[in-house]
Amino acid sequence: MFENKERTDINELGEFGLIKHLTTNFKIKNDYSVKGVGDDAAVLDAKGKQTLISTDLLLEGIHFDLAYVPLMHLGYKAVQVNLSDIYAMNGKASQITVSLGLSSKFPLEAVEEIYKGIELACNKYNIDLIGGDTSSSKQGLVISITSIGYADADKVVYRNGAQEHDLLCVSGDLGGAYLGLQILEREKLIYLENPQIQPDLEGKDYIIERQLKPEARMDIVALLDEMNIKPTAMIDVSDGLASEILHLAEQSDKGMTIYEEKIPLDPMTYETARELGIDPTVCALSGGEDYELLFTISQEDYKKLKHDVDITVIGHVTDKNSGCKMVSKSNNVHELKAQGWNAFNK
Amino acid sequence: MFENKERTDINELGEFGLIKHLTTNFKIKNDYSVKGVGDDAAVLDAKGKQTLISTDLLLEGIHFDLAYVPLMHLGYKAVQVNLSDIYAMNGKASQITVSLGLSSKFPLEAVEEIYKGIELACNKYNIDLIGGDTSSSKQGLVISITSIGYADADKVVYRNGAQEHDLLCVSGDLGGAYLGLQILEREKLIYLENPQIQPDLEGKDYIIERQLKPEARMDIVALLDEMNIKPTAMIDVSDGLASEILHLAEQSDKGMTIYEEKIPLDPMTYETARELGIDPTVCALSGGEDYELLFTISQEDYKKLKHDVDITVIGHVTDKNSGCKMVSKSNNVHELKAQGWNAFNK
Numbered sequence A, B: 001m002f003e004n005k006e007r008t009d010i011n012e013l014g015e016f017g018l019i020k021h022l023t024t025n026f027k028i029k030n031d032y033s034v035k036g037v038g039d040d041a042a043v044l045d046a047k048g049k050q051t052l053i054s055t056d057l058l059l060e061g062i063h064f065d066l067a068y069v070p071l072m073h074l075g076y077k078a079v080q081v082n083l084s085d086i087y088a089m090n091g092k093a094s095q096i097t098v099s100l101g102l103s104s105k106f107p108l109e110a111v112e113e114i115y116k117g118i119e120l121a122c123n124k125y126n127i128d129l130i131g132g133d134t135s136s137s138k139q140g141l142v143i144s145i146t147s148i149g150y151a152d153a154d155k156v157v158y159r160n161g162a163q164e165h166d167l168l169c170v171s172g173d174l175g176g177a178y179l180g181l182q183i184l185e186r187e188k189l190i191y192l193e194n195p196q197i198q199p200d201l202e203g204k205d206y207i208i209e210r211q212l213k214p215e216a217r218m219d220i221v222a223l224l225d226e227m228n229i230k231p232t233a234m235i236d237v238s239d240g241l242a243s244e245i246l247h248l249a250e251q252s253d254k255g256m257t258i259y260e261e262k263i264p265l266d267p268m269t270y271e272t273a274r275e276l277g278i279d280p281t282v283c284a285l286s287g288g289e290d291y292e293l294l295f296t297i298s299q300e301d302y303k304k305l306k307h308d309v310d311i312t313v314i315g316h317v318t319d320k321n322s323g324c325k326m327v328s329k330s331n332n333v334h335e336l337k338a339q340g341w342n343a344f345n346k
Helices: A014-023 A071-087 A108-125 A176-193 A205-212 A218-226 A241-252 A267-276 A280-286 A299-305 B014-023 B071-087 B108-125 B176-193 B205-212 B218-226 B241-252 B267-276 B280-286 B299-305
Strands: A033-035 A042-045 A050-059 A092-102 A128-136 A142-151 A167-171 A233-236 A255-259 A293-297 A311-318 A324-327 A333-335 B033-035 B042-045 B050-059 B092-102 B128-136 B142-151 B167-171 B233-236 B255-259 B293-297 B311-318 B324-327 B333-335
Touching: A014 A108, A014 A128, A033 A128, A042 A092, A042 A128, A050 A071, A050 B092, A050 B142, A071 A092, A071 A108, A071 A142, A071 A218, A071 A233, A092 A108, A092 B050, A092 B142, A108 A128, A142 B050, A142 B092, A142 B142, A167 A241, A167 A299, A176 A205, A176 A267, A176 A280, A205 A267, A233 A241, A241 A255, A241 A280, A241 A293, A241 A324, A267 A280, A293 A299, B014 B108, B014 B128, B033 B128, B042 B092, B042 B128, B050 B071, B071 B092, B071 B108, B071 B142, B071 B218, B071 B233, B092 B108, B108 B128, B167 B241, B167 B299, B176 B205, B176 B267, B176 B280, B205 B267, B218 B293, B233 B241, B241 B255, B241 B280, B241 B293, B241 B324, B267 B280, B293 B299
Parallel strands: A050 B128, A092 A128, A128 B050, A255 A324, B092 B128, B255 B324
Antiparallel strands: A033 A042, A042 B050, A050 A142, A050 B042, A092 A142, A167 A293, A167 A311, A233 A293, A255 A311, A324 A333, B033 B042, B050 B142, B092 B142, B167 B293, B167 B311, B233 B293, B255 B311, B324 B333
16 A cells, blocks of 8 residues: 555654644534543533443454555544444434554555545534544554434433334345445455456445445434434444344344345345345345444334335334244245354454 | 463354453443443433543553553553543543453453453442443454543633643652553563563562552542642643643643652652663653643642642743743753653654
């Protein structure tokens, strides 16, 4: 990376100089933010709401591969992954802190690329960058982001509120991010064997974008609010649909049944899965990284959202003893298992 | 490490199992914490106060060396480093999130040791562990902690409020943590040359403890409150006294003058410095990691704290043009320079 580009050594700036340089473009946008970067701690004002906090650690070689992830996309995605957790609580995300561990292979220009992606995400989602930490790393790139959001106490949605007979809904479509990753991995192997061959990503733009540039569903939280629907339970789809259903069911002490034919798949997801010889349903159930919202609503709210094309009812909540099941297209009943992405098996 | 001890592979538990296993002992203690570990985000209630947030990233080989840092101490110190930033805002620390990246060399028992230290710190400082992230790491141990605290809006103390003629004060004593590190490094080198030789730490317990097990100054924040003193500016001493004075002066747009003879040094710090041929004053000015509080107060508050043995007045605030100076014991005037610990020069 960066062989032919301008290289400025980070050491020239020092830690405080680097933070100042990187954060100078970031202006405070929220009145929840009293003081951002530049003191021992940031100062926030919840204005009577409850504060939501979530954090993610992203490590080179585990969560991302710099061979095919552009640094700007990485910065953008790292923010989205975090915001998604705040939206999954039915909250409004307002702030992030960003900590970076940078190995010596990174010149200033590389770090600036990461921050460009972070800035893009902050501007699009109205987020204030309020703090962080920057260090050299002997061990590749480390990104740790904490996101902060707000919600009225009676609007917070937990994982444990699903009631029997509630409807199980999911936003957007599933499985695309996983297949985007498969295509990127395939092209990386081809490139490693023969660096003359340009990557063939034609016709795969949607699923590549699902993998490299996911969008957290702020819009769904706003939509549900407009429709006057408060989900009874909610979670974001980071580890695959099956794993998230099991979390909701376990924490709500209920069972859940979904219907394979209802699982929303984009045509490109479907075709690429077939092309690679993978079952498209398995991509949705176990692929992960879709960052859609999975939630339960009471049946009486169904009429409010039944015409929305971006939300699909895929099943319902049952009693605990019925377990978590999928009814297949051929009407067989399968038990749902969490075979999702597991950071410890990579 | 751990060659002769019980080893349980983390993979046996999986990510969610590991988090559940590690956090099961942690009970919510604060009414600022509505919901801790176990959902997409933690839920906090600021109860009308302002929220303070700070974050630190600690990386193996940069911030700590597992050759001489016991894992329990590492967990304890990682929390203290973070709490110190909340106290430096004159706040009450109440919650932390902890993210860990674990290389495959770490068995479950090693991670439990880190969490024992975290638990000890949480219990002693009345802190709730409310979330985090756990991942495997290809790059050694990664610890990212975010701390959250609260203060009434009119009690928050920033770095930028120092006024001309204010007195500059510091808690405890300085330079010890740096000398503790020098002793540990020396003994590590001896051990590497001859593993038969046991480390000789006799008579160095205080400075070793300053390095391995620092205590953030929650007590000083409480003491100032009792004395009805609100500092005009405050910062914690993590990078060395000189660097912190420069931060306060720059952000307050003032100058500062300190007196070498006033800098509080423990006798063991003084003797060890002499023994190693280092100037004890330089240890205080540039050593860092003391996690004491450096603050300015108005002169009229002096009578309230002049008899407290744990707070020392070391200088005063001047006009900006006078710069940052130290008057030496021999009455020479030296300009203060930040030669403190810099994460990018290691």
